[in-house]
Amino acid sequence: MGIFEPYRAIGYITSGVPFSVQRLGTETFVTVSVGKAFQVYNCAKLTLVLVGPQLGKKIRALASYRDYTFAAYGNEIAVVRRAHQVATWSAHNAKVNSLLLFGEHVLSVDVEGNMFIWAFKGIDQPSAPVGHIMLDDKFSPSCIVHPDTYLNKVLLGSQEGSLQLWNISTKKKIYEFKGWNSSISSCVSSPALDVIAVGCADGKIHVLNIRYDEELVTFSHSTRGAVTALSFSTDGQPLLASGGSSGVISIWNLEKRRLQTVIREAHDCSIISLHFFANEPVLMSSSADNSIKMWIFDTSDGDPRLLRFRSGHSAPPLCIRFYANGRHILSAGQDRAFRLFSVIQDQQSRELSQRHVSKRAKKLRVKEEEIKLKPVIAFDCAEIRERDWCNVVTCHMDTAQAYVWRLQNFVLGEHILNPCPENPTPVKACAISACGNYAVLGTAGGWIERFNLQSGISRGSYLDMSERRSCAHDGEVIGVACDSTNSLMISAGYSGDIKVWDFKGRELKSKWEIGCSVVKIVYHRPNGLLATVADDLIIRLFDVVALRMVRKFEGHTDRITDLCFSEDGKWLLSSSMDGSLRIWDVILARQIDALQVDVSITALCLSPNMDVLATTHVDQNGVYLWVNQAMFSGASNVDSYASGKEVVSVKLPSVSSMESSQVEDSDKAVVNHLESKEASFTTPDQQIPDLVTLSLLPKSQWQSLINLDIIKVRNKPIEPPKKPEKAPFFLPSVPSLSGEILFNPSKTANEEKDTKVNEVENKRRESDMPPSQFLQHLQSSMEMKNFSAFTDYVKGLSPSTLDMELRMLQIIDDDDDQQEPDERPELFSIELLLDYFIHEISCRNNFEFIQAVIRLFLKIHGETIRRQSRLQDKAKKLLDIQSTVWQGVDKLFQSARCMVTFLSNSQF
Secondary structure (H helix, E strand, O other), rough: OOOOOEEEOOOOOOOOOEEEEEOOOOOOEEEEEEEEEEEEEEOOOOEEEEEOOOOOOOOOOOEEEEEEEEEEEOOOEEEEEOOOOEEEEEOHHHEEEEEEEEEEEEEEEEOOEEEEEEOOOOOOOOOOEEEEEEEOOOOOEEEEEOOOOOOOOOEEEEEEOOOOEOOOOEEEEEEEEEEOOOOOEEEEEEEOOOOEEEEEEEOEEEEEEEEOOOEEEEEEEOOOOOOEEEEEOOOOEEEEEEOOOOOOOOEEEEEOEEEEEOOOOOOOOOEEEEEEEEOOOOOEEEOOEEEEEEEEEEOOOOOOEEEEEOOOOOOOOOEEEEEEOOOOEEEEOOOOOOEEEOOOOOHHHHEEEEEOOHHHHHHOOHHHHHHHHOOOOEEEEOOOOOOOOOOOOEEEOOOEEEEEEOOOOOEEEEEEOOOOOOOOOOEEEEEEEOOOOOOEEEEEEOOEEEEEHHHHHEEEEEEOOOOOOOOOOOOEEEEEEEOOOOOOEEEEEOOOEEEEEEEEOOOOEEEEEEEOOEEEEEEEEEEEEEEHHHOOOOOOEEEEEEEEEEEEEEOOOOEEEEEEEEOOEEEEEEEEOEEEEEEEEOOOEEEEEEEEEEOOOOEEEHHHHHHEEEEEEEOOOOOEEEHHHHHHHHOHHHOOOOOOOOOOOOOOOOOOOOOOOOOHHHHHHHHHHHHOOOHHHHOOOOOOOOOOOOOOOOOHOOOHHHHHHHHHHHHOOOOOOOOOOOOOOOEEOOOOOOOOOOOOOOOOOHHHHHHHHHHHHHHOOOOOOOOOOHHHHHHHHHHOOHHHHHHHHOOOOHHHHHHHHOOOOOOOOOOOOOOOOOHHHHHHHHHHHHHHOOOOOOOOHOOHHHHHHHHHHHHHHHHHHHHHHHHHHHHHHHHHHHHHHHHHHHHHHHHHHHHHHHHHHHOO
């Protein structure tokens, strides 16, 4: 166990597995694969609805039916009901490639030609396949489809180019089609009977009448590559959509038998799936570029336009940074995209606009990738000026300019920062000042220049005049940083020289040599420490003011990829290509924890609250989150979780934060996961002397106890109760407890009332009546001296339930005021509760919750305690302990108030 525990991965939308679409009522849902798990989106706005469990291997095929999802991974098929796996089907000896929902059965086909038939009924119990079909030896299945109205028949395509029609009921091959001497990559049934479309690896689409084995029409893709996806329109338009391995979607007109339109650059990678929604002019597409897109055909010329989409990085991200107090993550990837991921609400994630890329690419007839800026290699941000002007600056690969971004509008800024226009060299490093007004850029030629972010105008360059240089460093500038008061600017050169400059005057104040090439620097503004990484795999910490090395950390065995300080400056996190993540204690000058992952970390960042760590990895398109379990457990000693010098091997976080996760409300998805993570840790028994421990319950739970009467009055119905109809004057009536009219000429109203009260009393005094669950927990906890168990039970009750349980102990008749508690069970229970309150107050546990319960308890039973002398003694003891504990806490509050008042009135 280490300090950081795997939590979940964000930024994954879909993978290279065809999606499954189903309609439930008036809504349509799409199930997509994301590695070893699956996600379900609502197609109305492409909002995330559900995340499936983590399976043992990567998913290879999907099928869905109502609440059930069937996922093929390896040789097995997982049956998942909503987010919980209920069964596993194991009959295949080879990898399963295809799944087909067929009535009340599921067909599964593996790479060796075995087709198994599975039944729905009895799905919660271990089941065996109800049928098995062995395909021909020289037939390698590649796709499967059920032609409409063909009872118990399926059509299979092969890599050899042939088609076979099988009857799954008789388990016999009915017919084999001649084929086209090209591998079949996709096939789909059309709205017209007996007609299917077949896509081949040579780029041709064959529309075939399977009743007569007659080819109706053939289309050819203009771009090279296989036809990977097909779909027929069902809204009345005779359209066929086809997707290829080049990422282009072609729309064919079946009546005119020609190409109608082409969606160029629909995706950056091969098209995986296409689907026309039933009776709607909307086409959904997915691709291996980690995106889902919906296209609508509503223009006058018939061309589709992009309706909505969800996407993530299509190439691994290079740089990440937390933003907005840890609620968002800025990420720059090799796919030339600059993205903002939301840690709380997944649908808020988006790509920052680079200003009309699609329109410019269409006008110039080039790819969007050629219009986009080159991949970001470094960036910096400042939240203080977000509402005023651009607050993010980025450096791009082999680019002599730096670009600014206005994060408030999620768009590229209007200024381009061009340092040293006389001798342009690529910008390698950037930093924004603490005030958010200036950006400092360092180039590959050793030039350092300062710019004003509001106007984009240069405000001078930093030159080393001591050696009569025309630049700041001899070689490439590795990194630049500014202190918290805009007094100093620190820069590092590749040759190993660190220089400290006067920020305003741009004069060199001091410098020192490391002795080897510097790879990366990270500066922590609050404590003034500079961390450097050199080629010798040693991390050195320098005090910039004292100009001396204060710490040196060794342990990595391969190139160090990234560094990160914690917000308080006590920890330094480092990652390396050896697959390790190491946490160094800056104060103790030692390693306190180390993790080993299968895939090396390329970038990392710790949130300002130190509760979440974000990492990126080699060849991984997502951002992985790790939770700091010491923050959630409340442990005062981190050593109880840290591994010290020992390296602990851990797995990467999965898409689902737990074994299975369900998103009932998209706005609260991640928050609910964090709460469940918090609830899974037990609070330690250690307590700081002279302080009180809170219950960590929501305020609404214990505040409702105090204001329960007000809530009941507020929730009363507005309409008054109806007055019962009057009885005839000659029939005497008496009131009843239920409100109904009772006719009883032999009894008066007072006699009826006395009778009802006596009945209630007799029932309460019956000796064989079992005590309530509340009393059982109370008595057993007091006998076992296990007060924490009773506290946990009471904390689990709702405010109204707890109020009812306390009122059930209320004394109905007070004729015998001085009865002993043993003679009256209510008095004995009240005495037990007083003993419980005395213990909890003296231990100072669950302080605010116990105070609320005591207030409600005294409100109900205060009069009873006043009449009983034995209970009065308990109440006095409770008052003394309550006064003692509160005086100690109030004294600490007064000391804190005095200190704050003194510091606020001081003149520095």
